[in-house]
Amino acid sequence: MISIKNLSKIYKSKDKMDVTAVDNLNLSINKGEIFGVIGYSGAGKSTFIRLLNRLEEPTGGEIVMDNKDMTSLNNQSLRNERQKIGMIFQHFNLLWSRTVFDNIAFPLEIAGVAKDERKDKVNELIQLVGLTGRENYYPSQLSGGQKQRVGIARALANDPKVLLCDEATSALDPQTTDDILDLLVNINRKLGLTIIVITHEMHVIKKICQRVAVMDNGKVIEQGEVLDVFMHPKEKTTRRFVQQVMGDQEEQSPIHYFVKNYQSGKVLRLHFVGETANQALISKLVKTFNVEINILQGNITQTKDGAYGTLYVHMDGNKEEIQNAIHYIHQTSVELEVEDHA
Amino acid sequence: MLRELFPNVVIEDLKVAANETFYMTGISVLGTLIIGILLGLMLFLTDRQGKTYKILNFITATIVNVFRAIPFIILILLLFPFTDWLMGTIRGPKAALPALIIGAAPFYARLVEIALKEVDKGVVEAARAMGAKTRHIIFKVLLPESMPALISGITVTAINLISYTAMAGAIGAGGLGDLAYRKGFQAWDFDVVFACTILIVIIVFIFQFIGDFLSKKIDKR
Ligand SMILES: Nc1ncnc2c1ncn2[C@@H]1O[C@H](COP(=O)(O)OP(=O)(O)OP(=O)(O)O)[C@@H](O)[C@H]1O
Numbered sequence: 401m402i403s404i405k406n407l408s409k410i411y412k413s414k415d416k417m418d419v420t421a422v423d424n425l426n427l428s429i430n431k432g433e434i435f436g437v438i439g440y441s442g443a444g445k446s447t448f449i450r451l452l453n454r455l456e457e458p459t460g461g462e463i464v465m466d467n468k469d470m471t472s473l474n475n476q477s478l479r480n481e482r483q484k485i486g487m488i489f490q491h492f493n494l495l496w497s498r499t500v501f502d503n504i505a506f507p508l509e510i511a512g513v514a515k516d517e518r519k520d521k522v523n524e525l526i527q528l529v530g531l532t533g534r535e536n537y538y539p540s541q542l543s544g545g546q547k548q549r550v551g552i553a554r555a556l557a558n559d560p561k562v563l564l565c566d567e568a569t570s571a572l573d574p575q576t577t578d579d580i581l582d583l584l585v586n587i588n589r590k591l592g593l594t595i596i597v598i599t600h601e602m603h604v605i606k607k608i609c610q611r612v613a614v615m616d617n618g619k620v621i622e623q624g625e626v627l628d629v630f631m632h633p634k635e636k637t638t639r640r641f642v643q644q645v646m647g648d649q650e651e652q653s654p655i656h657y658f659v660k661n662y663q664s665g666k667v668l669r670l671h672f673v674g675e676t677a678n679q680a681l682i683s684k685l686v687k688t689f690n691v692e693i694n695i696l697q698g699n700i701t702q703t704k705d706g707a708y709g710t711l712y713v714h715m716d717g718n719k720e721e722i723q724n725a726i727h728y729i730h731q732t733s734v735e736l737e738v739e740d741h742a
Numbered sequence: 743m744l745r746e747l748f749p750n751v752v753i754e755d756l757k758v759a760a761n762e763t764f765y766m767t768g769i770s771v772l773g774t775l776i777i778g779i780l781l782g783l784m785l786f787l788t789d790r791q792g793k794t795y796k797i798l799n800f801i802t803a804t805i806v807n808v809f810r811a812i813p814f815i816i817l818i819l820l821l822f823p824f825t826d827w828l829m830g831t832i833r834g835p836k837a838a839l840p841a842l843i844i845g846a847a848p849f850y851a852r853l854v855e856i857a858l859k860e861v862d863k864g865v866v867e868a869a870r871a872m873g874a875k876t877r878h879i880i881f882k883v884l885l886p887e888s889m890p891a892l893i894s895g896i897t898v899t900a901i902n903l904i905s906y907t908a909m910a911g912a913i914g915a916g917g918l919g920d921l922a923y924r925k926g927f928q929a930w931d932f933d934v935v936f937a938c939t940i941l942i943v944i945i946v947f948i949f950q951f952i953g954d955f956l957s958k959k960i961d962k963r
């Protein structure tokens with residue numbers, strides 16, 4: 401859907417050093433997926449996303465979107481292409497002089513859509529983003545979350561193929577963030593829209609993205625399925641992002657630390673990787689086998705593709721029952737490590 | 743009572759003069775609005791990278807600065823030949839219009855430029871991301887989003903213009919300034935000066951009131 405080759409952007413400056421904001425970046429984004437780009441401040445994320453619709457002119461490289469070479473378009477065709485690329489912003493960027501209705505109608509006016517048609521489309525969008533009854537409010541009368549809903553409706557007005565989101569939830573509280581993220585997932589499913597999400601919050605990535613690229617210093621330093629990146633973060637920056645939602649894995653006590661506290665039974669380390677089927681594992685074990693399970697430490701998070709994380713438990717009971725329970729866990733997709741007490 | 747306070751005031755004269763002042767102010771505010779917004783847009787839109795832009799910006803800025811530097815009374819004299827050619831006369835309210843507009847438009851252009859600079863860059867960027875043309879950005883973003891500032895700017899300018907019309911009156915343009923000068927100063931009927939002053943203050947208040955009202959009504963921030 402979108403393929404980016406050797407993309408770079410250098411800000412030239414007379415008196416200061418040149419800044420390479422995006423450095424030889426390669427990426428390919430599939431149709432219909434929610435793709436995340438995460439990185440710390442100054443990593444070049446905003447520059448990158450603004451290169452995609454050429455709000456910023458690339459210094460070099462190639463962007464092919466839906467078989468169209470974006471970098472070679474002339475002004476007129478670029479404007480037409482932009483109508484098919486929605487964008488939402490951290491600070492919403494609504495026109496204060498227009499009502500909710502007129503803000504959403506704005507891109508339709510630009511595209512030259514007739515008035516009657518505009519009205520139908522806007523009403524449909526207002527319903528989609530859950531703003532029914534607020535048509536005639538001005539942005540100043542809305543909450544942050546509602547403003548972003550207007551932003552999203554506006555971005556969807558011309559039925560785009562791609563939606564670019566630059567820190568779309570960074571100005572919102574956690575609850576509102578989750579509501580907006582749910583809305584994005586909903587739209588992605590309903591409209592089959594490709595969404596590119598820029599953020600510095602791992603929470604956003606794990607909640608809605610299938611794939612993620614980690615940016616640092618203008619480069620993509622790591623990319624892949626969100627779960628893979630969670631499980632095997634290779635780069636230090638990536639590990640720090642994973643810690644944002646998982647806590648510091650290395651700070652967790654090793655398994656043998658627990659063992660010495662028990663005279664009997666076994667200590668189990670259960671590793672959940674994208675589990676949906678085995679989320680009720682513990683209660684199932686207790687019900688099926690005559691064992692007692694004591695949770696020692698754990699850290700589980702929900703990603704788009706299921707639960708991910710580690711759980712340490714102490715299992716006690718009759719030896720045979722424990723053996724059966726362990727055998728049962730082995731048959732599931734939950735990864736297991738067992739430590740006997742010495 | 744009024745007769746005693748203003749023994750030399752001829753109501754008919756006052757009416758004519760007030761009408762002339764209204765006429766000169768009204769038309770020149772309109773002219774200033776149009777030319778000022780054009781110049782202000784020029785200043786704002788050419789303020790960016792690129793050789794052509796730089797040159798255009800320099801030319802516009804120079805015109806604006808030069809005309810702002812000329813004192814109004816001198817500008818009138820300077821413009822006599824131009825006025826004569828354009829309006830076919832150098833006397834009366836009509837003849838004052840070119841000088842009024844040329845005198846006030848550069849000032850207003852700067853106010854317009856400031857107002858446009860205050861428009862949220864993010865909103866302009868959002869419009870560009872939607873595929874807006876420059877025309878859309880001007881008429882659907884820049885002007886509506888800066889409207890309260892544009893209105894309070896033209897209110898300030900209109901009040902300047904009222905005082906300009908009084909000055910223009912002194913050299914034969916008619917209006918309340920003219921009346922005050924001829925009857926009041928030359929004939930030493932001080933009550934006429936006083937009556938003219940009251941009327942001018944009332945006219946200023948009317949413009950100020952309308953301006954404040956519109957600016958507030960339009961502002962939805
Ligand atoms: N217009 C510009 N002129 C010069 N340098 C710029 C410009 N825009 C961005 N930069 C530089 O490019 C680098 C990347 O900036 P960018 O805004 O893309 O970072 P970001 O990852 O979006 O950061 P944040 O999370 O803070 O938004 C920074 O070093 C920044 O100073």
Ligand SMILES: [Mg+2]
Pocket residue numbers: 445446447567
């Ligand atoms: Mg940014």
